[in-house]
Amino acid sequence: MSSSTLTEAAPSSKGSAQALLAVKSVSKKFGDFVANDAIDLSLEAGKIHALLGENGAGKSTLVKMIYGALQPTSGQIIWQGEALCIDNPAAARELGIGMVFQHFSLFEALTVTENISLALPPHLRTSDLEERIASLSQDYGLPLNPQALVVDLSVGERQRIEIVRCLLQEPRLLIMDEPTAVLTPQEAEALFATLNRLTTEGCAVLYISHRLEEVKQLCHDATILRHGKVVAQLDPQLETAATLAQHMVGTSVHEVSRQECEQSGEVALQLSNLKQMADTPFGVHLLDINLQVRSGEIMAIAGVAGNGQGELFSVLSGEVINDVAGAISIQGEACGQMGINARRQLHAAFVPEERNGHGAVADFSLTENILLSRHAVADGQQPLHKGWAGIDRAELASVNQSVAKKYDVRSASIDAEAGSLSGGNLQKFVVGRELERQPKVLVINQPTWGVDAGAAALIRQALIDLSRQGSAILVISQDLDEIFELADRIAVISRGHLSASHFASEMTREDIGLLMSKEETSHPVSSLSEGGA
Amino acid sequence: MSAYEAILLTIITASTPLLLAAIGELVVERSGVLNLGLEGMMVMGAVCGFAMAQVTGSPWLGVLMAMLAGIAMSMLFAFLTQTLVTNQVATGLSITLLGLGLSGLIGSGFVGMPGIKLEYISIPVLSDLPVVGKLVFGQDPLVYISILLVLGVSYMLKRTRMGLIIRAVGQNHDSAHALGYSVIKVRYACIAFGGMTSGLAGAYLSLVYTPQWIENMTAGRGWIALALVVFSTWLPGRLAAGAYLFGGVWILGLYAQGMGVGIPSQLLSSLPYLATILALIVISTNRRLSVINTPASLGQGFVPDR
CATH class of the missing domain: 3.40.50.300 (P-loop containing nucleotide triphosphate hydrolases)
Structure with missing residues (x-):
């Protein structure tokens, strides 16, 4: 009895919990250019962790290393307490790391089912895939018609395909690269509901975004990168969008000034x-x-x-x-x-x-x-x-x-x-x-x-x-x-x-x-x- | 055999080499590769098949040799365009020129020799049936193979995982690569298949259609097959219909000429081209269907970024 309460309590107590994924002083160099410089990052099950930074701050390099698409020059990636080398995206998916890309890797002339099937490991390509897609997408409030051609779908629906594809593999960690950049505000709300549901089921989410307001609304932790280095790790709920932006840019961003226009022109x-x-x-x-x-x-x-x-x-x-x-x-x-x-x-x-x-x-x-x-x-x-x-x-x-x-x-x-x-x-x-x-x-x-x-x-x-x-x-x-x-x-x-x-x-x-x-x-x-x- | 049966039989024999060459090219193009070397691979198949049959006395070994010759030519194309990433159009054209020249060289000793014809399959009883007997059950084996190939390719592309991967590679090779599929390997395999069927098409010419070796005996059939693939909007069923239509109008034109119909022969011999183009234009008015089936990365070289 007491032991079970202990294990239940463990993930929520911050310091003692074992991180699902820990990145320890990971660096990545391309020639002389240091894209990532001794990055430390720790992701916990059931939490949404924001990764913030300007373009070129090194976010996508870091994420690619976690997803196995790049190899670190030095440093360690630790998955559930075990240091390991993630050789390629397939190995990452095997571990339970799923990623939804900013620019979708979809085939427009193929159906939803075909697109998902192409990206699944062999043991998940079952004959009832179509039904599983339908039931899973219904279950998570991500309506999708498995037989539709991707050409006919809106960008929001296309993103659902990628998410459903990740969910079919029962991920432990879901990486989302600027997911709301292509969504209407209402679609974004629906996505947040899905992410919240996933975290209650114990999934960790690494959330990359430029939109600071939604980071404040959604995320439990935030890591901010600038010029390849971690400049801050903080609780976004305690910050304002302006202070987050300041961390990202380093100085306060020049405010754009505008006078009202007269509306009298031709x-x-x-x-x-x-x-x-x-x-x-x-x-x-x-x-x-x-x-x-x-x-x-x-x-x-x-x-x-x-x-x-x-x-x-x-x-x-x-x-x-x-x-x-x-x-x-x-x-x-x-x-x-x-x-x-x-x-x-x-x-x-x-x-x-x-x-x-x-x-x-x-x-x-x-x-x-x-x-x-x-x-x-x-x-x-x-x-x-x-x-x-x-x-x-x-x-x-x-x-x-x-x-x-x-x-x-x-x-x-x-x-x-x-x-x-x-x-x-x-x-x-x-x-x-x-x-x-x-x-x-x-x-x-x-x-x-x-x-x-x-x-x-x-x-x-x-x-x-x-x-x-x-x-x-x-x-x-x-x-x-x-x-x-x-x-x-x-x-x-x-x-x-x-x-x-x-x-x-x-x-x-x-x-x-x-x-x-x-x-x-x-x-x-x-x-x-x-x-x- | 009635005249009607004879006409239908010649239509099928005239169409089969087109169908064989085109069904392979269809698979090649579905994987995103444009191989304009069809004519060169066909003519190499024709000469190598004929030579092998002459040397060994077995037309079946000739057929095998023709397929190997087609594959060999296609692998040269694949090495250049896939491994060295040369321009596919220029490489295809040079494969055609190479094939025409090389086949003349190989075949120089065989010109004028009487050929060995591949035996017809004649299923007892059934082939004696009236009307359809000869037509359906008395063809040469390559006709059956060509029909099986069309059905097989159609099923493979639509229903199997292999077909799905081929279509994916042809649609968007970057995404296919990102998902972990080997674009280059898939394309090599498709190009080899295309080489094999065009070798078969060549063998059909020199071992069945006119069992002898004449220099340049493909006479542009490779180009017609290429056009059929595009006009069929990459669908095997339409491809077969187009090939038979072309053969049909061609043969009817020949008969009309023989019977002395008062139409200039030049017009008659251009009829099959006109008819095919017209029919296929009508079919491809469904633009949505054709655009969806068009391999989006057709003719583009692929260089993996890592």
Whole structure:
């Protein structure tokens, strides 16, 4: 009797409990670069442990070592009191370590069952897999149709596939890499319920996130990494989002400042009943989109990834030509059938989501990349070409220098290859290249996706400054924090429909969340409360 | 044998080499590899099969040799494109050129020799049935093998774990690799299968269809087989339908010419191509189905990141 109470009590008493997984002074070097420097981390059964840090702080390196995808240079990983070497992800899964990746490793043309079956060890590939998926997903409030093709599923449903796949293996430790980055607020709540239920069953969770509010809400412990080192281990419940951010960045993050906009500018970008059918079954149809963006304001389009943002950007920028010239007008000029350069000549500028490969050519130098989006537009400055086909290298270099200076683009040399820049610096370059033109209309998709806090603050401030100088800016973003920081008005895109726009000051996250899931009728988010919070 | 039966029989014999070559290429492409060396592997199969049958006197050893020759050529392709990660289009084209040249060299001593024909299988009683007898039960063995291959591949791709892995590798080789499947090994195996069936297709030409060796005797059938694979949207059933349609229109054109129908012969000989393209265009109007079956990483080399 007494012994059983002891064992029950053991996991909850902090100091004496044996950690499920302990990482002891683990380091990882790539050549001279130290990605992880003597990291200590301890995970307990039944607890959700947050791993925080900026991009490049070493979070994913650490997680990959725990999941067996990388081997530590030095140090030990101890699983249930036993030091061992996790050679590969299969060995990690064997131990009971499951991982849900940020970018899912799913096959779009295969069914849910097929996708799960491919990732299971042989002994779990039973003939009744389909029923087990159905019952497990029901049980945990993660509704999934086992026979559906992944192509047809929303991002939230795709994440459920990965989670169900992990659950089928009855994990002891579940690693989640930025799981809510792709979810609506309501879907995120459902996920939290599932995680809480798992921890009550004794599973440990290692939770990587940028979203400090949800870390505060969900996690029992937190470890913060900066430049590959542990800078703090603390209880997130006792901290504020601001203090957590301070630990992550090292200094307090520069606050973005914004004055209210007057709402008196002229309409600079107008969409009237814009329709665009997707040309592949993987795409999203844009249906009857109406929108007006005025000079001097920032309009933000919120939405969960894959609801037509990419398609909307392409049709706005002219990469996809619309059938109706009048569906899009820039500065009063009907331009639905114009190409991208013709639209740039109307003083519009476009920054795509994917900086590497879409916004910039990785193998080209920075000056050459400047030429790529600027060759057809002079905008009152000197043209970048000489005569019929010559390139004015000197002028290009001076534009590049001023972009680098104004937008703090740091590179090994002033004219480095674009691919050699870090994500944040390349994004500053790609944004700066367009802003330097002082465009009258700017369309920007995911302006700070995967960018560290410092670069993000700089880019956001630059966008606000441009709009207050009288430009119309359309920001497409999945990041609600960013949207509330930037936007004067907000509209929400969902399954190719765009909601009416509302003043940002009159909207809450919940309102946006409801609009985000409005068109998604396949699975109601009921029956999820059973997990208990 | 009635004229009607004779026509149907020739249609099947004309279609079978296309079907054999194409079913292998279908598997290769499902795994994400584009092998344009089909013509070269076929013609090597034809010459090696013929030579082996001449030397040993056994057409069956010829068939075996043809398959080995096809596999050998395909392994050269696999080594270049999978291990050395060369461009698949350029490598495939050079395999075709190599095969055409090399087969001329190997076959130079066999030109004009009377060939040894593979025996027909004639199931007693059943093959004497009226109408369907000869057609269904009196074909040469390779016809049955080709049909079994189509059924087998169809079942394998749809219903077995092996097929699932092949489709996964062809869909997204990075994810397949991340899940622990060996992309390169799976592709090697599929390429070898493709080499084997195109060798068989070559053997069909030189040991059944016209039992002799003529230089360049594949006469572009490898390219037609390649086109059939794409137009069939990588589905074995449609592939078989396309192959028989092509053979059918071709043979009917020949008969029409023989009977002196007043259509220019050039038009008649282009009919099978037109008919196949039209039919398959109609079939592939279901874009959703075709995009879903299209191997997304077709033709892309894979370099594991570790």
